[in-house]
Amino acid sequence: MDxxxxxxxLAAAGVLPGAARGARLLALGENAVFAAGDLVVKVGRDAExxxxxxxxxxxxxxxxxxxxxxxxxxxxxxxxVEGHPVTVWYRLPDPVRPAxxxxxxxxxxxxxxxxxxAVELPPRDLLGGVERWLRLAGDAIDPADAAYLRERRDGFAxxxxxxxxxxxxxxxxxxxxxxxxxxxxxxxxxxxxxxFSADLREHDLVVMDLSRVRxxxxxxxxxxxxRTYGWDVREWEGCSVLRGARETASCAxxxxxxxxxxxxLAEFERRVASLRDGDETxxxxxx
Numbered sequence: 001m002d003x004x005x006x007x008x009x010l011a012a013a014g015v016l017p018g019a020a021r022g023a024r025l026l027a028l029g030e031n032a033v034f035a036a037g038d039l040v041v042k043v044g045r046d047a048e049x050x051x052x053x054x055x056x057x058x059x060x061x062x063x064x065x066x067x068x069x070x071x072x073x074x075x076x077x078x079x080x081v082e083g084h085p086v087t088v089w090y091r092l093p094d095p096v097r098p099a100x101x102x103x104x105x106x107x108x109x110x111x112x113x114x115x116x117x118a119v120e121l122p123p124r125d126l127l128g129g130v131e132r133w134l135r136l137a138g139d140a141i142d143p144a145d146a147a148y149l150r151e152r153r154d155g156f157a158x159x160x161x162x163x164x165x166x167x168x169x170x171x172x173x174x175x176x177x178x179x180x181x182x183x184x185x186x187x188x189x190x191x192x193x194x195x196f197s198a199d200l201r202e203h204d205l206v207v208m209d210l211s212r213v214r215x216x217x218x219x220x221x222x223x224x225x226x227r228t229y230g231w232d233v234r235e236w237e238g239c240s241v242l243r244g245a246r247e248t249a250s251c252a253x254x255x256x257x258x259x260x261x262x263x264x265l266a267e268f269e270r271r272v273a274s275l276r277d278g279d280e281t282x283x284x285x286x287x
Contacts, residue, residue, distance in 0.1 A: 003028060012082055013079055023035060039091055052194050057076060060072060069186070070193060071090070073090070075087070106228055108173065109228075112171070124203045126249050130153045133255050141269075149251060156241065166235075169200050173190065200242070202242060207246065210250075
């Protein structure tokens with residue numbers, strides 16, 4: 001889905017009070033995210049994401065009832081428009097500063113203290129999207145690279161299933177990164193709720209370790225994260241397994257953009273090569 005297609009769906013949905021062409025594109029990934037006035041609209045890549053969009057709305061309601069600072073839905077139902085799920089959200093006020101690792105840790109402490117909700121949360125199927133992303137990549141990527149990632153996926157899925165957690169399992173965000181925290185006038189707020197799950201709390205903590213290793217997160221920022229949360233996931237013997245699983249998923253995620261974006265293909269190839277070589281010094285770049 002490119003921007004033109006997303007804007008066509010946005011217009012067809014009729015959820016904005018003004019013309020859809022005036023909406024500002026904030027992000028383009030599995031969802032195209034548009035802002036207009038006091039609203040934000042998310043247009044999903046395809047109909048396969050409809051159930052996830054519905055669950056995200058239910059999670060937003062649950063978090064609101066629990067008093068957790070998180071983005072709030074403006075419409076209670078997800079629409080399916082031209083084969084794309086569409087959800088509508090209240091726009092957050094402008095940020096007062098960039099989110100930091102410690103802001104994320106504060107919110108994770110709140111989320112990890114929540115009891116299991118009435119909303120049915122799935123396990124964190126971290127590797128479940130790999131096949132779809134590789135299928136979307138098609139002939140744009142080397143078939144040998146796709147086969148390599150499928151083999152890694154299977155190996156890490158088996159290893160992750162055998163892990164013994166250090167923390168009690170329960171609700172998690174599922175994609176716990178500072179980019180999914182918005183710091184407004186009233187403090188940090190969680191956004192992007194679509195990966196909320198019920199699984200090992202360690203999933204939320206390994207993300208920042210991967211950011212440290214692959215994306216250049218400074219050691220000082222990582223230390224502030226662990227101090228604020230109260231524990232360093234690297235002390236757990238399963239850390240490398242969950243980190244390896246997430247590396248595999250992150251690599252495959254970029255692949256879906258390769259057919260239309262040469263920069264995505266180059267980033268995909270860099271990531272695969274570093275995994276094949278076992279070279280953790282190779283920097284990955286957000287996409």
